[in-house]
Amino acid sequence: MALTPSEVALRLNSLPSDQARALTALFDKLISDVAAVTAGEVSSDTITDATETGISLLTAVDAAAARTAIGVVDATxxxxxxxxxxxxxxxxxxxxVAGLKTDFNALLAKLQAAGLMAS
Structure with missing residues (x-):
């Protein structure tokens, strides 16, 4: 059941003042968040409980920057x-021996191509 603003105010006024203040603050935050979402204004700056790493990941300009943000690096x-x-x-x-050398060199080339061994 939807309440009108005046019905909400009446119900808030019937609560103890600390509860009314807490609920009012919660409603204000909720209204603000909903307004931001519907206006398309949600950004990493509006996420208040994200870690520094999380924000870096959200704001990464490309996949390489995202990997750097979470500490993923290429092996050396x-x-x-x-x-x-x-x-x-x-x-x-x-x-x-010549055939074994050919097979071994093919293995080395595959390991190097995969980045498992330096070239």
Whole structure:
């Protein structure tokens, strides 16, 4: 059942003053939030309970900035990070050293392409 503004005021006036103030503040915040949403004015600045990391993630200009905001980095020989899974390498069927060298170099190339090994 919807209440008119005057009915809300009458009901608030019947409450103890501290409860009425608390409810009035809550209604004011709710009305403000609804007005912002309907006006399309919600932004990371209006989210008051977001962490610094959360705000950085919300305001990131691209995927690379978002990864940086949450601390995801590419792996290097010095730093652990996120890398792609390496492409599958078939079991070697080499019958000689030259064939084994070819298979091994193919494996190394796949590890390097995936970022699992420095080039």
């Amino acid at each position: 020989t010095e730093t652990a990070g996120v890398v792609l899974q390496a492409e599958a390498q078939a079991d070697s069927t080499a019958a000689d």
